[in-house]
Amino acid sequence: MTKNIMIVGVGGQGSLLASKLLGWLLLNEGYDVKVSEVHGMSQRGGSVVTYVRFGEKVYSPIIDKGEADLIVSFEKLEAARYLDYLKPDGTVVVNTQQIDPMPVVTGATVYPQDLIEKMKVAGANVDAMDCLTLAREAGSEKAVNLVLLGRLSRHYDIPIEHWQAAIEACVPKKFLEINQRAFLLGRNTKLDGEN
Template sequence: MSFNNDVKSIMIVGVGGQGSLLASKLLGHVLVSEGYDAKVSEVHGMSQRGGSVVTYVKYGSKVYSPTIDPGEADYIIAFELLEAARYIPFLKKGGTIITSSQHIDPMPVITGAAAYPEDIAGKIKAMDINLVQIDALSLAKQAGNAKAVNVVLMGVLSKFLHFKSEIWSKAIIECVPAKFLEFNQKAFNIGANSSL
């Protein structure tokens, strides 16, 4: 396989308990099986339910560090709108944010100390950022499990990365426990076939 030396960077951002780890594991599997040097960072942040969580995935012919600096991310995959907004400084010019339209109130909103910001998607688009917004929660429920938002979003990302669907399918089989396999496969396919 021929590579250019251009390293690609993908950030997966969300809230603890949403499955960032599985999403980054799936993506790492796909990239390695395609012959890339891929580095996946540990989860950073409050990995218990409710805290902000970020994982970094970098791939190319040679990757020296898994960390992504501001202005470096080609893609930001966000499980929630506020998380998408929070990590905008990391997006490179011309990069794309793929986000679920879901709102998950952070602690300051839950306690009444702050209000959930209005029209986040509109504000992001006004910054001339490529924003792909999808109701991943509804699509996950359609697949049979509300927790499959992460895999729906990987399905959407697959439309941009152009790896064969069989490669993703194999990664899902290898990364997902058998009892959860069916709805995760369905969730991926629904994401991959969604209209953007």
């Protein structure tokens, strides 16, 4: 059975490295994997969406509305924007960071309030974490992507050593230590009410 993960974020946040790392990991787990950057502008601030599909045999890289098992979101508004792609029993792993899109910056509109609660009310399983603070703790704001992947790793039964091998394969050596720390902070940080 094919599993579908959407990675959504804003240009410049490292979502493409996250999808590359996830693709590498899943290939090495023996799955057929299709990764596709669908929308997006590589410059900072534009919306970026990547589809990662894996299973015994995957024929198309595209995820349609209502098909995503999991959405990994670098920002709250991006998570809300793509919520209709989530399956009824799907999960959203979301960084609670707020990045104002251009219409908010220019004053044309306001940033929506209570997005995490609204996603829960809409029926999504929401796993929300302040990934930016943890990335800073790891040593770089740019490590939000690895904090998110650490959080994502809790939703899959793949040994931590395999995740660590993927990080070593995909992250440049000079950033490896920070990214490894960020991954472990995302994976091991307990949220209120968690065991």
